[in-house]
Amino acid sequence: MDVDWIAVDWGTTHPRAWAMGPNNEVLDRRTSGADTENLRPEEFETALLHLITPWLSSEKTPVIACGAVGATPGWTAVPCNPRTAMPILSATKDPRLTLYILPGVSQASPADVMWGEEIQTAGVIEENPQFDGVLCLPGTHTKWVHVSAEEIVSFRTAMTGELFALLSAQSVLRQVVDGEDLDQNAFDTAVTETLSRPERLAQSLFNIRAEALLHGQGNAVSRARLSGLLIGADLAAARPYWLGQQVLVAGAPQLSALYSRALEMQGVPCLVRDAGALTLAGLCGARARLTEA
């Protein structure tokens, strides 16, 4: 396997890497099982090596990384074209790689930051420079991105995925939402409830437990209600982004399906794309800029 360069998406939860050929063909891919959220900056290189070592050789391999890496090399403020950001050379101890890190994107007011999602956005523009509209990038931290004229105009973040993970694994709700099944009708109802009455959210969450205790509400309904209430709250906050727009949704497949279902219930037409493919397209663009520079 002749690895020309390595693309890395250093997400909060599951860092991913691609071994790339000289014509940007994917030779191999790996996902880390490590918990990178609690990494200290000085631990980043070891964790990165753990992910990409099988692809390193005696020659220096260029590695281009986006996301919440240990030492963030700063932010580019909006409005900005995410396809013009130059990867920044970053010091490493291991002589087998040359590490480049992409800067994140910041917004002064309302204050917001992204690391990694700007590369997905770049990927959308790589594929369609005419794209004018809104991206919904659901995940641990869901991003809503307004794109126009090849620029990120504005964006906002909701902690929807992280709230769902904390509440479903560690709160008093954990027993009643345990499992994988999701009742679609219950999800739809819960989304509509929070969108129409967002002020009720604080009480609706505990109500999930009470319905299970008193009325035998099953886990598939309880889990769907928790998901629907939180995605409904996310959509309520993001209404200025999606109202009257076409939205491109790109996240993990199951999560994208839930967001696009919730949006389509509001009459919003959605396109669903694979987030990984967009990230890779964005990283390939960054690789081209580096080669041309």
Place this chain on the structure above:
Amino acid sequence: MDVDWIAVDWGTTHPRAWAMGPNNEVLDRRTSGADTENLRPEEFETALLHLITPWLSSEKTPVIACGAVGATPGWTAVPCNPRTAMPILSATKDPRLTLYILPGVSQASPADVMWGEEIQTAGVIEENPQFDGVLCLPGTHTKWVHVSAEEIVSFRTAMTGELFALLSAQSVLRQVVDGEDLDQNAFDTAVTETLSRPERLAQSLFNIRAEALLHGQGNAVSRARLSGLLIGADLAAARPYWLGQQVLVAGAPQLSALYSRALEMQGVPCLVRDAGALTLAGLCGARARLTEA
């Protein structure tokens, strides 16, 4: 020390017990450091004994407990007078105690449950049978209780304390809200924000992190904003309870101060009472019913 009976408040986080004399004088008090939230029902007796063993003797001591004990002996549905609930004899292995557990209170629609707060409510009515109004009992799960004619008419629960604990200790916000200081102005602003625009909550939470990263927002402000956003969401949901009412707030002193401050900003007059004293008054009432029965 001649312990006549033992009062137990088995809260989700910090179980408390009082050693009581024959005239309901408090001889001693203890708080458990154990994590009771994850107790299995069969582990309850051991945990209880760990808390009260110093007070047990060769004679059987009556123990009256309220709260989320291992085996809940059912619920009384609203409307109900919490001063009439009879403690229910519960089996124990240890011969040194006779354990009585108070039933919780349930509400069919909107589905809700309480274990323990009905005894605080009973304590309010013990002290003032004429009480007609609203109790706000902040804690892990904040309860809003409408009391009239010595009855609990209706109530609702918000997971405010649990959300604050999860987000401040385990989420991406944990580093920026670390500490004890709370900026009062930032708290006030955040409460007002969620009360006037509850639909923005989902994005306001992540904004705390971004303000810290981009604009150097200090931890005392960040922590106050997290607290204020969540208490604001709680108040937004509970508006039908407090609007145009006098509210009696009873929780831990710091938390009661925050809730009464937030309510008074909305023009709601508040009385603040010590939650422990109310619980004890309620348990003394239950002891009297048991003796008279």
